[in-house]
Amino acid sequence: MTTLLSYGALLAVLFVSVITEGSHIHIPCKTVDRMHLLPTTFFALSAKRLLQGGTSNSPNQSNTVQVNRTLNGSAFSADRSDITSGTAHLPEDNKFQCQLPRSHRPLATTPTSSSREQIFNDTWAEIKDMSTKEQFKSADSSIFHIMKSAKSKNTVKQYETYFKKFTQWCISKDVASFPAKSSVIAIFLSGLIQQGVSEAVLCSFFYSIKWYHDLHCAFSNPCDDSVIHSLMEGGKRILSKPIKKKEPISPDVLEKIINVYGEREQNCDLRSVRTVAMLLLSFAGFLRFSELSNIKVKNIIFKNLYMNVCIESSKTDVYRRGNEVTLAEAGGKLCPVSWIKHYLNLAEIQDKPEEYVFRAIRFYKSCGKYMLCGINKPISYTRARELLLEALEKVGIDSKGFGLHSLRSGGATTAAEKNVSERLIKIHGRWKSDYSRDNYIKDCIDNKLKVSNSLFV
Structure with missing residues (x-):
């Protein structure tokens, strides 16, 4: 038992030393016998989240980490690229041994539930004891913070x-x-x-x-x-109760909102332009509110005939590898690219890369007009929802069945009706599964009738 306890504490301290140096390492949790024990597995997930796919601080560091362990006499190494794949290079027999004195080597068998309970009881005590040594002095204060980062x-x-x-x-x-x-x-x-x-x-x-x-x-x-x-x-x-899904918003509804708020070329009211730009971008990009609110000026890149929006982090991108949403500059009344350009110019933030695009607006008496609030803080969920419901009420639509997810659902539903491939819709909406994607698409009555109509032809 002493061997297993020491080994679990050593692995946790090893992770701390790697993370604090900003480098990448992968210890294969699924293939190495001892790695399923807490806190090590929990700690490995936290490590991946903190490292976020970045690069090592050392420019001369190789792409392979040689760990001071052996697998039946063969050196165990983990490639830095393996941190995202969950694999590592192991001998066929898959038996793991640590290069420790024989009296401190891990057992070959999987510990029972009772032995695991004892490991959990003593691991933290051992880490604290190890942190008193000079080479591990930063481990004790870092481990808890890193493990906490496993969740958002x-x-x-x-x-x-x-x-x-x-x-x-x-x-x-x-x-x-x-x-x-x-x-x-x-x-x-x-x-x-x-x-x-x-x-x-x-x-x-x-x-x-x-x-x-x-x-x-x-x-x-x-x-x-x-x-x-x-x-x-x-x-x-x-x-459990039946899920009441929000109604999708259609392009016709968005066009009615623009007719009320005013055409793009003649509209110089920052408040109404912000609302229209926010709605069109959410609709065309299938954006979640968390993705929309965290967009900064630097995340928007204009190209010839299209625009790229970099989503730095999202619900399905916990390790922040990033996603890119591409929107065409199609022209016309509902073009999100043209409205975003107009909004950035009107808000005077096109040359301020770190500014949040959508945030609070206030009236400044000194210049006699509405401007973005000086505090660089994204717009709140409550305020964004209020703007959407207010716009719907202005065009005579009962807002009771709508919410911010109506824009994401509306974009996906419209794309499906236009026969855009399911694969492209899934990628564009950053959905991980077909089930999640399909939950956002509401089929029109004509499409629903196709099934039964085809049975009697």
Whole structure:
């Protein structure tokens, strides 16, 4: 057991030393026997997120990291490009040994559940002990921060909020929230189900408790208990309700909005131009709000007859490899490229690369006109939604069934109606699966009738 504990702590410290130097390394979690143990696997995911596909600080560093270990006498190496592939070069027998004294080598067999619990209990203590040595002095303070980065900031914020509520409940019942017993979690979740909370709230509480125990990895996770899993499955069935999808927005609706707000050439009102540019860009680019709000001037590149929009990070791009959306300058009333050019000129930010494109607008008495707010902060979700619903109300459309996702759904639906290939729609919308893509496309009644009509021809 001592061997496994030392090995887990060593791997965690190894990751810290690599990440803090800004270089890339891949330890194959799926193929090396010992790597499935927490905190190492959890830590590897965090490492990939922090490194973000960047390059090493050392210009002379080779593309292969030689780790001081052997695989049955063969050197184990991991290519830096392998960090995204989940593979590494291993001998056929796949047996792993670390170059440590014989008395400290890992066991050849997979540890049982009881042995894993003991590893989780002692790993942090060993890391703390190792951090007292000069060569590992920065590891102790860095490991927790790096592991926390396995989730996005918004997800971490949400989990912390829900776990705090769980902790308050535990205090009121005079039981421990960490480490929590499976029985305590079962009673808590059961109470939520009986209260009739939404499925989303139930899942948020469950995953926040699971995340907190994984992150601190001081004990085996009580959320892995079979009773908890059965309880969650039952709760989802009881609490699940039909999903009410937002209605897609069509090009005809956008044209009506432009008719009310004014043609591009004659429109010098920054507020209305911002609204139209924002709606057209979201529609044509199939943009999520998080992608739209984080666009900066430097992310927009105008080319001959088209425009590229660089999406630095998105929901499906957790490692920030980046995506590029290409939009044609087709001309006409609904051309998003022409409206973006007009908006950037009117806002006077075309030469300010670090400025967020869509943000708050205020009236400046000194110059007697509306201008972008001096604070370089992206527009909020609430304000962007208000602008969309306000535009719909102005053209006489009931805004109740619409939201910001209506623009993304509307763009995808229109592309499908125009017989754009499913592959291109999936790439353009940055969807990972066909199922996700299809959820955004609403077939018109004529297309739905084609199925039954074809049966009787």
